[in-house]
Amino acid sequence: MPFGAAVQSEGACDGPSGQAQLLERTGVREGAQAAEDREDEPAEEQAMTTRARATEQAVRLADITDPHDVPGDLDDARVCYWKAGRGWWIYLPRAGAARLENHRVIEHNDQTITVSPSIGMRTTGHGAYARHGFLERGVWREV
Numbered sequence: 001m002p003f004g005a006a007v008q009s010e011g012a013c014d015g016p017s018g019q020a021q022l023l024e025r026t027g028v029r030e031g032a033q034a035a036e037d038r039e040d041e042p043a044e045e046q047a048m049t050t051r052a053r054a055t056e057q058a059v060r061l062a063d064i065t066d067p068h069d070v071p072g073d074l075d076d077a078r079v080c081y082w083k084a085g086r087g088w089w090i091y092l093p094r095a096g097a098a099r100l101e102n103h104r105v106i107e108h109n110d111q112t113i114t115v116s117p118s119i120g121m122r123t124t125g126h127g128a129y130a131r132h133g134f135l136e137r138g139v140w141r142e143v
Contacts, residue, residue, distance in 0.1 A: 056140045058090075060111055070097065079140040081113060088113065092140075095121040095131040112138030 061071040061082035067089075071082050080091040088100040098121055106114045113135065120132040133142040 054142050056142075058112075058135060058138050058140045060113075060138060067099070079135075081135065081138075088115075090115070090119060090135065092119075092121055092131045095123055108137060110138075118143065 056079055058079040058081055059075055061073055061080050063083040064071055065085060067084035067087060069084070071080075074080055074091060076091070077093055079093070082089055088103075088105045089097055090100060091097045098119070100115055100119070103115050103117065103119065108114065114137055115135040118132060118134050120130070122130045131142070133140055135141075
């Protein structure tokens with residue numbers, strides 16, 4: 001499934017044109033609405049939710065050859081990363097997919113990756129949602 005540049009990323013992690021289908025499939029708009037819904041939660045519950053989601057084991061997907069395709073096993077509820085052609089990609093729920101072309105990516109023997117510098121992504125349009133964090137040895141750490 002082709003996808004594209006509905007993601008704006010600090011560090012230039014932009015996807016090629018056509019990502020609207022992926023954003024629609026993965027419910028990015030619903031994610032932004034879910035964030036608005038959490039505003040009604042008591043501050044203590046919000047803090048617990050934030051701490052609980054501070055780190056997450058990302059999912060390494062199978063490599064693909066066409067950098068314009070999305071892996072068929074993409075789990076839109078989890079941080080996922082994969083290699084497409086000669087470049088690396090990351091998918092962040094509520095933000096979308098981005099190419100890691102302006103980042104240093106180290107692949108470890110256990111097939112996890114470490115990315116530097118940090119990854120920052122913003123969706124465009126109404127109800128935009130930003131994500132910023134680090135991927136270290138396959139673990140996403142939100143900041």
